[in-house]
Amino acid sequence: MAISYDNAQITVVGFTTSASGDYGYDAENPITFDITLTLSQAVQPGTSLVATFNTENTVTFSASSTDQLTTLTGTYTVGLGESKNKLQVTEIDPGDVTDIYGNPLAGSTDIYSLYNNLTVSKVEQVITIDTQAPTASVSSVGYNGSTGVITLNGSGFSSTNVPLLSDLTSAEYSVLDWSKVTWNIVGSDRTADFTLSASKIASAVLSSD
Numbered sequence: 001m002a003i004s005y006d007n008a009q010i011t012v013v014g015f016t017t018s019a020s021g022d023y024g025y026d027a028e029n030p031i032t033f034d035i036t037l038t039l040s041q042a043v044q045p046g047t048s049l050v051a052t053f054n055t056e057n058t059v060t061f062s063a064s065s066t067d068q069l070t071t072l073t074g075t076y077t078v079g080l081g082e083s084k085n086k087l088q089v090t091e092i093d094p095g096d097v098t099d100i101y102g103n104p105l106a107g108s109t110d111i112y113s114l115y116n117n118l119t120v121s122k123v124e125q126v127i128t129i130d131t132q133a134p135t136a137s138v139s140s141v142g143y144n145g146s147t148g149v150i151t152l153n154g155s156g157f158s159s160t161n162v163p164l165l166s167d168l169t170s171a172e173y174s175v176l177d178w179s180k181v182t183w184n185i186v187g188s189d190r191t192a193d194f195t196l197s198a199s200k201i202a203s204a205v206l207s208s209d
Helices: none
Strands: 012-017 021-023 032-043 048-053 058-062 069-077 088-093 127-130 137-144 149-155
Touching (some): 048 069
Antiparallel strands (some): 012 032, 032 069, 048 058, 048 088, 058 069, 137 149
16 A cells, blocks of 8 residues: 655745725725635645735635635735735735645745736736825815816815826716715805716816825
């Protein structure tokens, strides 16, 4: 009878996710996305490890409860106060992960960037986490009745992360809470007659900060 054995520690191959783009904080409906961790060897069912990200958030990656696989899955939940323009794994706590021979995962402080596992070339997929509120303020508002253009004058508009001197997409100008912009059309002391919303805006341009 042949007996096989190896004493090689498990190593990390990489982290992948199908998520991409910008993510913010939502207290009522937490923002989450799944991440897959691939290891060099199949691990024992039901084991897990913890990865720390550069946002100081942590994710527990769990192996299948029934099968010996090389992949573990975890869910990232965006927390209040997080802000990074590229999400990365900065540290790994091996936990109780072992292979069939009892070899553990080698602890690692290597930095792993997330990659999009939906592309063959594995082009790096940047995930941005930003839960910092913009600091924009409006000092005055002007309206041109002949063109229908409303001009908001103020400062700190660049903190909304919208591009300067270009037509904004609806997603970009929707970052502002337009319900805060009300308009007393008849010019009386009564309650405002009109409240703006993103759906009522045909186009927008950030001309200067």
